Amino acid sequence: MSNTLTADPSAPIKKNYLTGLKEAIFEEMEANPNMVCMGEDIGILGGAFGVTEGLQEKYGSQRVIDMPISEACIIGAAVGMALNGKTVLCEMQFIDFISCGFDQIVNMMATYHYRTAGEVSMPIVIRGPAGAYSGGALYHSQMNESWFLNSPGIKVVCPCTPSDAKGLMRAALRDPDPVLFYEIKNLYRLGKIEEEVGGADAIIPLGKARIARKGHDLTIATYGQNVYHCLDAAGVLSTEGIEVEVIDLRSLKPLDMATIQASVAKTNRFLAVNEAPMTCGFAGELVARVTDTCFEHLDAPPARLTRMDTPVPWAKALELHVLPSIEDIVREARRLVKY
Amino acid sequence: MASTVSSPKRGTDTGATQRPQDLLTKEDHLAVLQQLYLARYFDVRLIKEKRRGRLTGTLYSSHNQEAILVGSLYGLKSTDWISPIHRDMPAFFMKDMREGWDRPSRKGMSIEDLCGQVWCKATSPGRARDNWSHIGSREHHIIHSTSMLAGTIPVAAGVVYADRLNGGDAVVLTYNGEGSTAQGVFHEAINFAAVHKLPVVTIIENNFWAYGTPNHLEYSQEDFARRADGYGIPGTVADGQDVFDVYDKVMEAVEYARSGKGPSIVECKTYRAYGHGDHDDDRAARYRPTVDESVTYRQMLEMGRQRDPISVAKKRLVELGYLTAEDATRYAAEGKHATQTTDEDFPPEVVDYIKRGVDAATQAATPPAEEGAMWVFREGQP
Numbered sequence: 001m002s003n004t005l006t007a008d009p010s011a012p013i014k015k016n017y018l019t020g021l022k023e024a025i026f027e028e029m030e031a032n033p034n035m036v037c038m039g040e041d042i043g044i045l046g047g048a049f050g051v052t053e054g055l056q057e058k059y060g061s062q063r064v065i066d067m068p069i070s071e072a073c074i075i076g077a078a079v080g081m082a083l084n085g086k087t088v089l090c091e092m093q094f095i096d097f098i099s100c101g102f103d104q105i106v107n108m109m110a111t112y113h114y115r116t117a118g119e120v121s122m123p124i125v126i127r128g129p130a131g132a133y134s135g136g137a138l139y140h141s142q143m144n145e146s147w148f149l150n151s152p153g154i155k156v157v158c159p160c161t162p163s164d165a166k167g168l169m170r171a172a173l174r175d176p177d178p179v180l181f182y183e184i185k186n187l188y189r190l191g192k193i194e195e196e197v198g199g200a201d202a203i204i205p206l207g208k209a210r211i212a213r214k215g216h217d218l219t220i221a222t223y224g225q226n227v228y229h230c231l232d233a234a235g236v237l238s239t240e241g242i243e244v245e246v247i248d249l250r251s252l253k254p255l256d257m258a259t260i261q262a263s264v265a266k267t268n269r270f271l272a273v274n275e276a277p278m279t280c281g282f283a284g285e286l287v288a289r290v291t292d293t294c295f296e297h298l299d300a301p302p303a304r305l306t307r308m309d310t311p312v313p314w315a316k317a318l319e320l321h322v323l324p325s326i327e328d329i330v331r332e333a334r335r336l337v338k339y
Numbered sequence: 340m341a342s343t344v345s346s347p348k349r350g351t352d353t354g355a356t357q358r359p360q361d362l363l364t365k366e367d368h369l370a371v372l373q374q375l376y377l378a379r380y381f382d383v384r385l386i387k388e389k390r391r392g393r394l395t396g397t398l399y400s401s402h403n404q405e406a407i408l409v410g411s412l413y414g415l416k417s418t419d420w421i422s423p424i425h426r427d428m429p430a431f432f433m434k435d436m437r438e439g440w441d442r443p444s445r446k447g448m449s450i451e452d453l454c455g456q457v458w459c460k461a462t463s464p465g466r467a468r469d470n471w472s473h474i475g476s477r478e479h480h481i482i483h484s485t486s487m488l489a490g491t492i493p494v495a496a497g498v499v500y501a502d503r504l505n506g507g508d509a510v511v512l513t514y515n516g517e518g519s520t521a522q523g524v525f526h527e528a529i530n531f532a533a534v535h536k537l538p539v540v541t542i543i544e545n546n547f548w549a550y551g552t553p554n555h556l557e558y559s560q561e562d563f564a565r566r567a568d569g570y571g572i573p574g575t576v577a578d579g580q581d582v583f584d585v586y587d588k589v590m591e592a593v594e595y596a597r598s599g600k601g602p603s604i605v606e607c608k609t610y611r612a613y614g615h616g617d618h619d620d621d622r623a624a625r626y627r628p629t630v631d632e633s634v635t636y637r638q639m640l641e642m643g644r645q646r647d648p649i650s651v652a653k654k655r656l657v658e659l660g661y662l663t664a665e666d667a668t669r670y671a672a673e674g675k676h677a678t679q680t681t682d683e684d685f686p687p688e689v690v691d692y693i694k695r696g697v698d699a700a701t702q703a704a705t706p707p708a709e710e711g712a713m714w715v716f717r718e719g720q721p
Contacts, residue, residue: 036504062504068534070527073493077531080497083477086504104524107485108494117466118714120477152715176717 014194017187020166021051027200028173029059032087038065038074039091048093071101079109082122092128096142109178110153121176129185131225132275132323137314143276148180149253156252158182160227164250166197167204184225207254215243217337219263221286222273223249230273233329242337252282264294269336270302275323278306300339305332359590360583365661371582372652376689378405378429379672384693386677389617396470399425402612406648407544410585411512417446420498420511422482422491425472427514446479450696458700466706488519492528499538510538510596517563518549533570538596541604546611551626564606572603579609580646647673
């Protein structure tokens with residue numbers, strides 16, 4: 001790649017997940033002069049992970065604001081800016097820290113459109129690095145999306161590919177409603193998933209799932225880095241003659257139930273996989289909805305595979321013990337297919 | 340603007356420099372008195388309506404605290420923003436009234452809109468989706484509050500940050516009980532405003548009670564204005580019973596903010612007339628007099644109960660020769676419990692104005708039930 005003498009200039013340029021996000025943010029800042037970015041260390045430093053590197057240099061410190069360490073103030077001020085006509089992108093340095101802004105999210109931001117009977121929309125995107133399997137321990141590993149899925153008025157998105165990271169971020173920044181954007185930090189610079197991310201017109205609408213692998217024996221619905229675990233498991237299962245359909249939900253709210261239902265009608269079996277804790281988690285919600293709407297198609301009880309109901313511990317062995325693994329997915333898939 | 344002062348400056352202070360109130364005309368003074376009546380009558384009317392069983396929800400009376408609302412609103416420009424909370428109901432319809440109560444361009448809610456909200460009707464700006472004070476209006480530059488105290492201060496900071504980006508010079512007034520100054524978000528927002536010198540004026544209505552908890556269990560210092568010290572911003576204390584002292588202190592803060600110098604805090608000392616809410620009146624009568632016998636507490640009692648904002652204003656107008664002693668005895672609403680007042684205690688135009696809102700609200704329809712599931716999102720999907 002680095003050999004410019006032999007590189008084919010017409011060859012597609014593959015980019016990583018972080019670059020996909022970054023391009024979306026730069027393109028939207030360019031297209032929308034009313035857009036403002038706020039977060040801790042996003043300007044001078046360029047963000048703890050570098051997602052906003054160069055943004056303040058290009059758009060100035062008035063539009064790219066280095067905020068004090070005050071998540072509640074970041075969200076609250078974003079609400080005020082949205083109330084006064086701005087589109088706001090907020091960074092949570094780690095999505096775990098979002099709990100410090102909880103009240104402003106669920107009571108102030110999420111309810112604004114409802115409370116005002118539609119007078120005031122909240123075009124706010126809150127993005128941040130999420131996910132375990134990274135040795136981040138309790139407070140740098142969370143997938144806390146179910147807190148917000150249980151709070152009406154918030155859309156929740158979680159891309160797992162570079163092109164989805166870009167296209168969904170573009171869509172989120174054009175959405176009139178608040179969007180929580182879960183970025184998987186393990187994927188930021190993962191070389192093996194690099195791909196073309198599309199140009200300035202690459203916008204992927206929220207609420208459309210992606211079939212990551214086709215199959216006819218079992219439907220697995222998942223999102224985030226668990227998509228890759230499920231794809232790896234599907235590879236193993238395929239050698240045994242079990243063909244799994246893996247659905248990458250991409251967006252949890254709005255949820256593409258039609259794609260799930262069409263798949264279950266074909267496979268007659270359903271497994272939800274995610275790395276959040278089990279109780280009241282989104283996997284449980286998926287199982288409930290499949291039970292409600294696909295019952296006559298099911299040949300096995302719909303199942304879920306999640307993290308145990310524990311925090312995410314630090315030591316590698318402990319961490320992997322509580323999280324769903326490829327082996328867990330293979331085992332659960334076999335059980336459902338044999339049921 | 341002075342930095343933090345540790346004791347209240349009374350409205351009777353006569354400094355060598357001109358005070359904002361010194362620029363007010365006779366007509367202004369009379370208009371301010373009229374607005375005090377308007378705020379009082381609105382509250383009195385609600386108390387009576389509630390007691391007659393005509394209203395649902397909880398009433399957080401602003402009785403005896405009207406000088407804070409009238410004095411702080413009187414000097415604002417149309418383009419300025421406010422964020423009132425539960426005890427500031429009159430602020431919603433009294434914003435931008437200086438140039439007339441009913442002019443179409445006024446940036447304040449109509450009395451019909453506000454009563455629509457209180458009466459839980461479809462004519463409410465929020466179509467009766469959240470209760471009483473939890474309304475607002477982007478059009479009229481009024482920020483919508485939640486029940487989480489101090490939660491609107493960061494929102495207010497964001498509003499004026501955006502306004503500044505757009506080249507505006509709007510100032511925002513946020514209203515807060517002294518109890519809310521213990522919330523983390525109060526400090527986070529004022530810190531942010533101080534860093535960016537945002538035009539955020541934080542009004543602390545110190546009525547001595549955070550629901551049922553007295554001042555000395557809320558804060559270790561006597562003056563809540565000293566909350567400003569940690570942020571290097573001015574904090575002043577106003578006599579919350581004296582509408583003209585409030586006007587002075589808030590106008591100084593507003594001009595300071597508008598000139599780009601940044602945020603400040605104005606503490607207005609007052610006293611809550613009744614319980615926290617009307618559900619609390621009976622208990623409040625028991626818990627309040629016995630909690631503390633400190634000097635501060637007695638001062639508060641004296642300040643609040645003996646010094647009705649209407650009588651303080653009248654006294655000032657008589658001193659200035661704008662009101663005769665005889666005229667001052669007309670419309671004797673001051674010093675009375677809401678239930679002891681009659682419509683004759685208020686100027687007829689005040690009674691008529693509020694009656695307009697009440698009549699409109701009582702005749703209005705309730706929102707259709709299916710609206711309960713609407714507007715969660717812009718596109719309407721659940």
